[in-house]
Amino acid sequence: MRLVALRLSLLALASTTMLTSVSTATAQDRSTAAATAALVERINIPYERFTLDNGLTVIVHTDRKAPVVAVSVWYDVGSKDEPAGSTGFAHLFEHLMFNGSENAPGDIFTYLQDMGATDTNGTTNPDRTNYFQTVPTGALDRALFLEADRMGHLLGAVTQEKLDNQRGVVQNEKRQGDNQPFGLLRYYIFENLTPRGHPYHHSTIGSMADLNAASLETVHSWFRNNYGPNNAVLVLAGDIDAATARPMVERWFGGIPRGPDVVERPIEVPTLPAPLAREVTDQIATTRIFRMWAVPGWTSEDSPTLEAAASILGGLSSSRLDNALVRDEQIALSVSAGSQPFEDMGLFIISADVKPGVDPALVSRRLDEITNQFLTEGPTADEVQRAVMSGLSGEVDGLESVGGFGGKAVALAQGQLYTGDPAFFRTQIQRFAASTPESIRATAQRWLSRPVFSLTYRPGPRTDSGDGRGGAAVGADAAVAAAVSGNYYRAPTSATERLMASPGGLLRFSTQPAPEPVAPPAQPAADPAPARPAIAMPDLRPIGDLDFPEIERATLRNGIRVFFARRSAVPVIRALVSFDAGAAADPRDRMGTQTLMLNLMEEGTTSRDSRALAEAQERIGANISTSFDSDRTNVGLYTLSTNLGPALDLLADVVRNPAFAPTEIERLRTRQLAGIAQELNSPNGLAGRVTAPTLYGPNHPYGAIAGSGTVSTVRAITRDDLVSFHQRWIRPDNATIYVVGDTSLRQVVRQLNRSFGDWRAPAVPAGSRDFNVPIPEQTPRILFVNRPNSPQSVVIAAQVLGVRGRDDLLALRAANDVLGGNFLSRINMNLRETKGWSYGSRSAIGGQEDRVSFRVIAPVQADRTADTIREIQSDVSAFLTDRGVSSEELARTVNGSIRELPGEFETAGSVLGGIQAIVQLGRPDDYYEQLAARYRAMTPADLDSALRAQVDPARFVYIVVGDATVVQPQLAGLGLPVETVDPATLGGQ
Incomplete structure (x- = not known):
């Protein structure tokens, strides 16, 4: 559920627990209602x-x-x-x-x-x-x-x-x-x-x-x-x-x-004259079924209630559709429901991914039955409470940011633009929090009982082409929601970006067919402004250096190290339990073990099954998630600060006591296999499956074909494999805990000792990774993967460098900024701004702790694939020979790197990431505060020598994913050996 960003000045929200007594439950309901009302009253963005x-x-x-x-x-x-x-x-x-x-x-x-x-x-x-x-x-x-x-x-x-x-x-x-x-x-x-x-x-x-x-x-x-x-x-x-x-x-x-x-212009919310069904095929792995309606826009009183309905029906982890189709009946891999409001209308979309081997007609029928039951009976009071708490708590995540894709500036701007009231978000928050079972039932029935558009996506050759098409759309998940907006440029960054759907306003509900297209009346063009003398750009005022938060340290009773920083701008806490493992720990004969294990950890413990674990988080507005990169495996927590104790108890239960229930193993195994199949249909997924094993070799810790594994390895994983991996890697003597937020170290340690302090390492030996495995010598060549009917090719040029992530790479990364690391870099400006062949291209120095890689990533129009490889070679070679860093490029890189530091660490999440990097890479606590002086001391020669000592285009391997009929004739003229990679082999059938 997405609402506008909020400002929370105070929070008085008691944690809630499951109660069995009717009288106690009633008291708890009253307490929860009072706490929610108090929370809403304190939400404000003064302006x-x-x-x-x-x-x-x-x-x-x-x-x-x-x-x-x-x-x-x-x-x-x-x-x-x-x-x-x-x-x-x-x-x-x-x-x-x-x-x-x-x-x-x-x-x-x-x-x-x-x-x-x-x-x-x-x-x-x-x-x-x-x-x-x-x-x-x-x-x-x-x-x-x-x-x-x-x-x-x-x-x-x-x-x-x-x-x-x-x-x-x-x-x-x-x-x-x-x-x-x-x-x-x-x-x-x-x-x-x-x-x-x-x-x-x-x-x-x-x-x-x-x-x-x-x-x-x-x-x-x-x-x-x-x-x-x-x-x-x-x-x-x-x-x-x-x-x-x-x-x-x-x-x-x-x-x-x-x-x-x-x-x-007045714009009506359209209603289909009759139910409409359409079936299409595409390069996808599983059948996906959609149900869609046009609904009111953002200013409508119904819009917040529809968002609550979507959460209960298919948005929450414990939603109606999740529980029925995914957990109980296990006929769908995943489900989703979302309401996305625009100014004059909105979209309500439900979707379900059909489990392989299941008749899509069965899923369609059950999807409609559950939806109709929801429209008839409405939600329970507990469902409403969990939806409201999850929605309000989730929005606090955006409160720290003053701008960007979300943040407080967005809330104020959209309210003013669409309603003339910058504080209109408060009205919608109050309406959302006031949702009741009856109001949700009545609103959902009013809008979702109308004729529905049913769309079924089946695997197969693509039915249509995007060329010449112009119909915009938004789906129920973030990826599809992003598609409705056009972004100027998404800079290469690991920071989470928010694409917030534009809100909107209700006009009129129409039951009449719309007229044929008519261009709106032309408006007279304004006279051009008279010519004026040139205006001088103002000077910058003093910009201070970064003051990074103090890092406090403690050790739990069992020896786990704790790193803490206080951030009190909003009453939330972020915690991370990090293990020295990562993709490098995945066993080669059971690739995908870690992914399956982490997914299962989120789906039940020895005391809470999948549904109970989801409901426990929703009731207190907490969110527990798992992730991994090359070297670290993480279990993260986001919670309101008043709920730190119960949230940490849930976190400890997830980390320490995964159930690995056999039925859940098979359910999530099937989902993971479907994910592998989807990667094999994605241009980026195909490229990723080729790159790492080619660079590092299949036996190196960084050479895994993919974090999700292969079909054969995932099918071979047993429950004993999962238990063994957990015992070897997810253990207290391999853990570090990071906490940032509105609390104190003393309070954090007290709560962590209660939740984690008695955790003891198992008797089995801890896992280890061998980075001494030889990395294969690379000869320049092209590895080509055919993906028919691709209007774009993905081009990757890559090599393994001779340095490690723990080395001092500041000058090397600064040099890469000039070459391809940011928007103004040579590679991006050439392929995007000069040639116009790409929406955005970049180069990157890897983030591994051991041997890092260098990669150029360029999605380009298919008919310019070979030309792009030539341009990459030209840009890199020029940098390494007669066109090193200019004084202008150095000044821009140095100034930008220094001046952006306060903005980079605006939020608790970014501070947590900074502390984790300091600890993992062995940096001093004031590492980020030292950067300004180090950048100022850089010279063009420093950047030139750093990149020239490591990057060698004679060792580049090129991975190309595209349409063979368009691309392969181009590649023949490059003078490089071309090896064709069968996509089927990448899945490990």
């Missing part, structure tokens, strides 16, 4: 608002926890505003607004990186276009200048060359999305749920034909009609106040003339 004479609305929220300010500009224009024949235009224009303005020529990322901006991006969806960045406080004046210049002084910098280039980038973004399994789902949903001519009927990404038809004249007209200050909202959130902000905003934005007044 001040003012409006400039030209109509620009400005909202300021003060948050002094870090010396950063989120700058977020929202324009009330999206793909629903595009006339016929101009699909994709709003998103295309979003791209153009990053390519420089009259007083800030060149790519805007040049300026943003130099001043240390983080959480930087732009997105378009059907309802709005937004641009955002979080900057050091000393860079705020310059950030406002940049946003004002592209609002008021853009068109002189928009040339035909830039239009042509960004058109190509957007088309490759479309190809990249279309190329994924279920990549065309985004077209099917709105094309079938909305009639022709409905503003939501076409896609945000647009059609190839319409993108090709966009002219420079229409681009200029689009800007003049839609991007005036009176059609925008500016939010500043963070280390700023209104008294300081107002003169700065007036200085830069005050002289921009108003644009035409934008008149909103």
Whole structure:
């Protein structure tokens, strides 16, 4: 369930437990209701608002926890505003607004990186276009200048060359999305749920034909009609106040003339005249069944209630559909239900992945029966309480961030843009928290009893092509939800990114068929602003160095080390129990053991079965999750700080007492095998299965074919294998615990000793990894994997370096930033901005603790596959010979790396990750605080020598995944041996 980000100033929420007595349960219900009401009353984002004479609305929220300010500009224009024949235009224009303005020529990322901006991006969806960045406080004046210049002084910098280039980038973004399994789902949903001519009927990404038809004249007209200050909202959130902000905003934005007044068209929520069913095939592993309805938008009173209904029906881990179809009957691998509201309508989508060997008709029938039973009977009070608590607690996760894809700036901006009330999120939170069994039943019945669109996806050759298609869609999970928005660029980063669905508002419910498509009336273009003298960019004000939180240490009674940092901005705690294991510990004859073990740990303990464990977390608003990377295996906890004790008890139960129940083993084994099959249908999955074994060799700890294993190894895993792996690796003498949040070390140690202090290591020897296994010498060659009908190819160039993750790699990583590590890097600017062949390409130095790898990753249009390999070779060779780091590149890299540090550690989660890296890699506690001085001391020669000593294109192995009919003739001209890899062998059949 996703609501807008919240501000929680105080929290008075008692932990809840399962009670058997009726009288006690009643008292507990009252206590829970009172605690929830108190929680909602304390949710707030204080703000001040003012409006400039030209109509620009400005909202300021003060948050002094870090010396950063989120700058977020929202324009009330999206793909629903595009006339016929101009699909994709709003998103295309979003791209153009990053390519420089009259007083800030060149790519805007040049300026943003130099001043240390983080959480930087732009997105378009059907309802709005937004641009955002979080900057050091000393860079705020310059950030406002940049946003004002592209609002008021853009068109002189928009040339035909830039239009042509960004058109190509957007088309490759479309190809990249279309190329994924279920990549065309985004077209099917709105094309079938909305009639022709409905503003939501076409896609945000647009059609190839319409993108090709966009002219420079229409681009200029689009800007003049839609991007005036009176059609925008500016939010500043963070280390700023209104008294300081107002003169700065007036200085830069005050002289921009108003644009035409934008008149909103009435948009109805469509209803299908009769149930509609469609079946398609795609390169997928299992059949997926969908049920979909158009529902009210964000401002509707029904929207929060529908979100609660979706959580209970198929969103919670203990949802109705999970319990029935996945756990009890075991006819589905997974289920999902979600309600995603836009401004004028929303989507309610239910899906189920059919278990292999099960008749899809049976799953369809049961899916409908359970849904209809829910509509008839409604949820129980306990289901509602768990949905509300999980929803409210989950949203606190976004409270620390002042900006980005979520954060407080988003909550304020969307409320203002769609309702004129920045605090409208409070209204929807109150409605969500006030949900009752009857209100949920009545609302769900009102909207989900209408005719349904049933879509069945079956494995097979793809039914349709994305070329020329324009129907936008959003699914019930995050991956599909992201597809409705167009992002300017997703920078390569390990940090979690939030793609928050645009909220919306209810207009009218329609039972009438929509008219045939008619272009909206043309609006007269505003006269261009008169030419003005050049405006000087403001200087940066002083930007202080990072003050990383103090790391406190303790040891539990049984010897487990504890590392703690206090962060009190929001009343939440993050904890991580980390084990020295990771993918490197997976046994080669039983690859996939660790993945299966971790999945089972989340699905039941010796005292709680799968359902009871899920319900226990939901009742206290906690979330326990498992993960692993190359070297570490982790069990993580997120909880409200008042529930630390019971949450740690649950965490300890998961870590120490997995049940490994035979029925659960077989259920999750089947799901893992289906996941392997899905990897074999994914371009990135295929590439990943080739890369690691090729680089490190199949016997090296880093050479596992994939974390999920192969069909044969996963089938061979026994319960004894799982128990043995757990005893050898998940044990107290191999554990480290990290905690960050709103508490004290003393309190943490007291609770941890209660939950973990009596845990003793088993008698079996602890596991160990042998990194002395020889790494094979590589000869340059191409390993090609055929994936038919792929509009894009995935190209990877890789080698193993001679250094280890524990070595000092700062200069090497800085050099890689110049080559391919960030947006302005040579590889990305060449393949994306100059050539227009890719939506985004990059290079990366691996994060392994032992021998690290170097990889270039480039998803490119299929007809430029061989050309891309040539360009990679050219860029790398130039760096290693006569075109080392320039003074400009050094300054940009050094300045950005220093100035972005406060923004990088804004949240408790990022601090926890930093502490874990310090401990694992043997860094001093003040490692991050030392970085500024170390960066300042760097020279171009330092970066040149660091990269040149390690990277050698003569040792590159190229992995290419693409359509053989298009790609293989190109590869023949590269002069490299080409080895064809049979995809079937990658699954270990």
